[in-house]
Amino acid sequence: MELRHLRYFLAVAQEGHFTRAAERLNIVPPALSMQIKALEEELGGPLFVRTSRKVELTEAGRLFQIEAQRTLDQAEKACQTVRRSLRGETGQVRIGFAGNAVFSGKLTHDLRTFRHHYPDAEMVVSEVAPLAQADAILTGQLDIGYTPDHDKLHSPALLAEKIGLWKRIVAMADDHPLSRHPRLTVEMLAAEPLILYDAHGADESLYATLRHLLGHDPHVSHCSASSLSVLTLAAAAQGLALVPEPLMNISVPGVVYRPLDEPELAANLMLVSRKQDNNGATTAFLTIARGMEIRE
Missing domain, CATH: 3.40.190.290 (D-Maltodextrin-Binding Protein; domain 2)
Known part of the structure; x- marks a missing residue:
């Protein structure tokens, strides 16, 4: 049994007619009829009472309608939850910063912009010494760092991008x-x-x-x-x-x-992250910190 079988069943139950349900599903009526018959065989009994004019649910069909709708709703919820996570709309991003990120206004701007576009995502922000930021990102304690440039940022597993330069x-x-x-x-x-x-x-x-x-x-x-x-x-x-x-x-x-x-x-400010990171919230925050356009 697949989710499409549940959709086929619900379409017939809602339309009360195989032809109209087939048109709604954009398939031919014989194919729909075969799918419903296969579903009934798998379940071990009829889900519909068929007449020449209409199709009605059996008692078992009415019970199955409730559970089928519940299953499809849960599947859609699961998909939406994952999609939101991948887009960075949920989840957590952990950010470390050194002083100049705050005094320049860059970090504050990025935090406010991220909160505006992704209000359900969680930000954990903490002041971390520049040298400690690189180690924390590599070990997974931080996701993003704002720090002056230094040798520890030259690790092959890190991505360090210049986002500020001041006298x-x-x-x-x-x-x-x-x-x-x-x-x-x-x-x-x-x-x-x-x-x-x-x-x-x-x-x-x-x-x-x-x-x-x-x-x-x-x-x-x-x-x-x-x-x-x-x-x-x-x-x-x-x-x-x-x-x-x-x-x-x-x-x-x-x-x-x-x-x-x-x-x-001159003093610079680097944006530091892991090169291989599949955290949606981190990706979304990096897009903002880089000044890139946000896809709605």
Whole structure:
């Protein structure tokens, strides 16, 4: 017995006539009659009382009509549930982020857009250090990451896409001597203690670029995996913090920001995911994060 047999049976039961039911099903009446006869043989008795003018259900036919409709409804529900999952309309997507994804507004935009288009899908969002994001995605603890570029993203199992690029600026205590300058150069930073965002880990490329531009190892006084910690240290006059331009949106007492004339020190934002991922919610979220058109 197949689902089509149930559809054939219900069509005859509803129409009360083989010819009309056959027209509705777009098959020829003899074929429909053979299918119903085969169904009755499989069940072990008649489902219809046939006369020259109409077809009526037997008692067994009336019972079968209820169960057949229930079965088809459940099958359709199962199909709809799976289709919604494949489209990303249900299910869960787990997202990790580092600070710049928030301060730039990119993550917030993506989350709001996803919620608008997929209100029944669940988002689990957490702040995760850049280096930890790659491992978490590879082990299945996260589905998507927003992080600066670093070596761990170059795993063959990961897909890392650049979705943001911003100038680097300097955050410093408001009474620092360099705060009198409207713009800074790398040369001005040569003898200054620097505060970097996890410099020897997630921001290793920044450290290497500074070393190249200065001609010597930069004087790094502090490294932190928290953007707020970096700004707090700058406010406490512990050094100059090199931060992405979107962090200017954060007002911290005692901190001023100055532009830095050095394009090589630009800060990027990467969208990270698994190359092989069949989670519909993850696929839908990636479509939004990439700025692609959403198919309704």
